[in-house]
Amino acid sequence: MNTQPLEKKSHILWEPTDKDIERSHLKAFAKTVNQPLFPYERLHRWSITNIGDFWSGVWDYADIIGEKGETIYVPADSMADAVFFPDAKLNFAENLLKGKDAQVAAYQADETGVTAQITFQELRKQVAKAQYGLQQLGVKKGDRVAGITTNNIEGLVALLAATSLGAVWTSCSPDFGAKGIIDRIGQVQPKILIANLKYQYKQKPFDISDKVHETVGQIGSIQHVITIAGELPDAITWHSFLENDVEIPQFERIGFREPLYILYTSGTTGLPKAIVHSVGGTLLQHVKEHQLHCDVHEEDVLFWYTNTAWMMYPWVVSGLASNASVLLYDGSPVLPDTPMHLWNIAEEIGVTHFGTSPKYLDSLMKAEVVLKDHYSLASLKSILSCGAPLVAEQYDWVYETIKEDLYLASISGGTEIIGCFVMGSPVHPVIRGEISCKALGMAMEVFDDRDAPVYGQKGDLVCTQAFPSMPLTFYGEDGDERYRNNYFAERPGIWTHGDFAEQTIDQSFVIYGRADTVLNPGGVRIGTAEIYSVVEQIEEVKDSIVFGLPCENDEEIVLCVVTDQLSKELAKHIRQQIRKKASPRHVPRRIYQVNDIPYTVNGKKVEGAAKTEAIGKEVKNKASISNPECLQEWTDIKEKECY
Incomplete structure (x- = not known):
């Protein structure tokens, strides 16, 4: 169904068929909440006007495990003070581990190719063992567990084990310097550190034992260290950590607004901000984005090229809550003699949703790679991109050289909301150079200098209504004040995100970069x-x-x-x-x-x-x-x- 004006026809690169629309999650969701799917703009207005009904509908549609409670949304004078699901109880890991026993939960790959896979049944057993190990070390609800982990199965198990107990997970990538690691996880005073001591990048091996030793010496709160792929004095090896007979995990259900993750901003202008995200807000935002906007179905294979420090890592991990499989990849996306390495893996395991960045696509363009000459990519349904604006010529290149029948979506959001403000949808046509729509539940506008919404003009991307994945706070002293000053000081009561953007008359978006640049x-x-x-x-x-x-x-x-x-x-x-x-x-x-x-x-x-x-x-x-x-x-x- 095409809702775009006729003059834009020449810029349409892909349109969903009636069959695509009929079998989409978005169509099914609209039916369950008794709202028409088209026009989409009406559905969106409903989602930001009837805020409680919308997010309650997301909870029900995604089969969230937990107690929802009677009250869904408590508005307040300020966006930052609004409260979602005040009576709800749930456990994050429980919702990610509900997949069928025999289904592959995660594939693991690196620069040598696919190295392992684990079913949901096996993953539950591994999480149960790691959960018991953490309990023996005294981990309980609210404790911080930090990882310096590669994007692999062990890291996934550690994350799920920590969150199964109601603990808070925070992580850095092993390629950070010791100061970068300490500047981040040192702020949040973790009790446990889980570290990959070895990794490979661009076919070169790295050992970070000294870096981990320095980190432990600098962060006095760390009581125990668990090492993966190597040993340190006085540390517990991953193998011995899992050496117990427990096979069934227990899940501590906690409040919707209890902390789940602490993520960090890039920190290029000072100490990285430690942003605290909630259990319920993260889960609901991700299942909404995965199912309603990316159309991730059960047994699809979701991938995003990311390290464990970036918000796209927890975003991918949450794909398990939609009963999808995830691909965990560690290494360089482009190898010296194999620029198409990631696509070898994608073809082998049948990736359906391939997440990447404009920089990676540009590297393939400049290498004159024509993927459709080498791969059938029969399973591939969509390519998703973020990290920087996707330019119009890259839209052309994707459809000319990868696959014609493909849903391409550029998305824009951030670490601050652990999700997206504007993105694609399976029922929108793909318009060259544009992001298709406002995400459901996100009241997005572009404001000019008068703080008035504008169309066809550049201005500041803002959000005018509360949503569940707003941060709980910034960790540390004066955290609430710092959080509010960052996003609400410029326009009291309105989230100013910091993107320079344009909203078209069709309510699609073009992002022109960060406002501060x-x-x-x-x-x-x-x-x-x-x-x-x-x-x-x-x-x-x-x-x-x-x-x-x-x-x-x-x-x-x-x-x-x-x-x-x-x-x-x-x-x-x-x-x-x-x-x-x-x-x-x-x-x-x-x-x-x-x-x-x-x-x-x-x-x-x-x-x-x-x-x-x-x-x-x-x-x-x-x-x-x-x-x-x-x-x-x-x-x-x-x-x-x-x-």
């Missing part, structure tokens, strides 16, 4: 994604970063490119393409050649760090940057040769 030459706000979308299509440019430098009470655009040789001719070509495809205002005043671009450990460009270094200020938390040494290239950049 928006360029402002001549007083006109420009999103960095508008420039990246052009530059990334230029064959000679391998990577790029753009930011604004102060200049005589104004700002000039600086573009830094990774290329074999920056010449006057290439710089002229870059400017011509930006002028033609964006506007004269987007054209950079200065273009520099650099050897590398700063990225967070989660793969996001750090424009702020490059700018901070360029204006001679100190980058406060280099531990959050995977390659901080490259920032030296931005020191005194105005003194260097530019074009």
